[in-house]
Amino acid sequence: MPDDLNWAIGGEAGDGIDSTGKIFAQALSRAGRHVFTSKDFASRIRGGYTAYKIRTSLDRVQSVVDRLDLLIALTERTIDENLDELHEGSVIIYDGERTTMQNVEVPDEMIGLEVPLKRLAEEAGGAIMANVVALGAACEVSQFPIENLDESLEKRFGDKGEAIVENNMQAARKGQEYVQEEYDHDFGYELQTSDEDYVLINGDQAIGMGAIAAGCRFYAGYPITPATEVMEYMTGRVDQFGGKVVQAEDELAAINMALGAARAGARAMTATSGPGIDLMTETFGLVATTETPLVICDVMRSGPSTGMPTKQEQGDLNMTLYGGHGEIPRFVVAPTTISECFWKTVEAFNLAEKYQTPVxxxxxxxxxxxxxxxxxxxFDMDEVEIERGNVVDEEDIDGWMNEKDQFQPHFPAADGISPRTFPGTSGGAHMTTGLEHDALGRRTEDTEVRKEQVEKREQKVETAIEREDWDYREFGNPDADTLVISWGSNEGAMREGMEFLEDEDIEVRFISVPYIFPRPDLTEEVEQAEQTIVVECNATGQFADVIEHDVLERVDRVNKYDGVRFDADELAAEIKAAMADEAEVKA
Amino acid sequence: MSSDVRFTDFKSDKQPTWCPGCGDFGTMNGMMKALAETGNDPDNTFVVAGIGCSGKIGTYMHSYALHGVHGRALPVGVGVKMANPNLEVMVAGGDGDGFSIGAGHFIHAVRRNVDMSYVVMDNRIYGLTKGQASPTSREDFETSTSPEGPQMAPVNPKALAMAAGATFVAQSFSSDSQRHAELVQEAIEHDGFGFVNVYSPCVTFNDVDTYDYFRDSLVDLDETDHDRHDSDAAMDKIRETETEYMGVLYQDEDSVPYEQRQGIEGSMAEIPDGAPEGAMDLVREFY
Incomplete structure (x- = not known):
């Protein structure tokens, strides 16, 4: 596939790997090519291996694969780290004039291109542009028209002045010309461009953008990898719509600030990762029992404890599904793609307000x-719908008063959904509390009232199950004997993995589930299949446990817990192996 | 905010379950008087309370209110005020809530200087759990969980506030109802975080820091030549061990509330039926 390319730049953290990779990804995107990027990085500001990887094609790409065609190696270690993915004919660009790179040995079956990145950058105006020289060299190797790079250099360096932008364009051309003149070789790539306009966006940004679109006006958070970018994205941007981001002193404060803002009537959110969810769990029950609409985003990383902060894992399913003392009604929504991160965020805000329940x-x-x-x-903003639920203003508050003319924020309506007044609403003053309370929101230990309020909160979940669609996303052959189920971000890898399986005439039915609670009932689907395989990035199979609980049948499991997401080809091989095991058992 | 609001409008029809003689009765009455005196009414007032005897206050008052998690009342107040600066936000708590489990939030709420008031009912003991040492208990104060006394220096909340950059620090006494209401009123009127530490004696479990003790040892700053705008003078008064002072110890005249610095203009509660106008520009940024 001369039109597809798996590209990477790697080096030490602090080498500008991320921004260089982003410039190339943006150039490809602007040229009408699809892009899917991934990062290998360690939790250090400087030092430690880090890499930015790009898959690009004219067709949609939605996963990483176990293959690397073109590598810009800023350190020797970068080559060692990627030996598994490099193959015959892979091109490695490196600066042989660097003292640390003079003993680099490129494996015989690969093509090493020594490009004096630093020297050429100095000729263009400064050593700092060495990575951009490498981008120019990469353009030549992949036959990607270098003009496409100019726009993203402009975007990256525009605020530093026209001269800097010009120097960078020159630096890129020096890299390109060097490879042309010194190597004059057809590397077998010719990256085409198209007229398509694409946006290039990551999951955290999509959540932040979804929040703003959904009318979220207050965000409180505490920085934590890998959720920080939600906060960074919203900072400044939500202000344009009358909102504000607050950096709290810790996650305990963050969720309580968001709770306060929600009580004041604002759509409010916080985002964190596992260690922050642990802290926020303290307040989670309060949010639920006071029936406060709140969206709590968990961008999962490897646990337990500090775990591997910059590594992938889907280990918090049980935490979000069951976390907290007592019995806490909640919704758990897990988007399966980056664009779905946007839409599910919008939906999360609607669910939170319609059912006055944390999500x-x-x-x-x-x-x-x-x-x-x-x-x-x-991300069509015209499609965004806002539903605020049973918000009561001065006009219709009378219908929600008791016989003493007191407002009843926890009135046990038949569908469980009580009225809600925003502070400032005349006649709506009320309290609410983490203690069990009556319809007025006041403490009670009355056994009948206790039962009534517990049942009312549970009824909201029942009502939501009836009124909302808790659908799954389906791919592949609906009549296939093998059913693969996954949740969250594995969808892309599995969909591309299915292409590898199809090449071997293996058909599966794939169900990708974005709702953890409430969730679709998969009993029929599992019963209909000869074999069910549940795919997830954790060791114990938390979603598989849930499915088994639902359908009362054993399922097979494919788990990954080494800190790295599934590659499409790797996942295809795992599915194949699980199918072979099943065949063996049957035989 | 009608001018005919009376302080009893802030009273709910629930009878307090505090022990007879508890300082919290007087503390709460002063809060209600100050709220009425400053032209607020229950529908524009938000009271946040923590856990402990003091935390029950939201039940006995009438306003918008949240009784939350132990120690986290201040962040809730920050969120309420930032989401709607038009509301009068008052946070109430005890010495355990504010200076033990919530000590971290106290420092940062002081720093942030959101325009709200914080009234702490400081009785130097844990009353609701029947008499254990609190962070403000004396070093030799014997309790069921500290038979020899806590053997730690008590927290000095006012010094803590000053160190965190407080813009308003006052000491009050629940039994001096007139003066107490005035001090809470000043905290409400202050443009920023108004911290009022109230000696609110526990008549059941604390036989050391009693009404008599406070009555004998408190000197009203109004009867001294103390300059409330002088932070060094305030620190000197706060650190004195022989005498305790009642009144406004410190006020920064130039205080600008955080939400104003942040440019928040009005309530965040109202939003359009769909994505806000101009939202598609957010998508285009990613070209």
Missing amino acids: YLVSDLAMAVTEQTFKPEA
């Missing part, structure tokens, strides 16, 4: 650090 919006590191191309229509 866990569960994403993960793989989506947070991946930039992917979409048509802008994938």
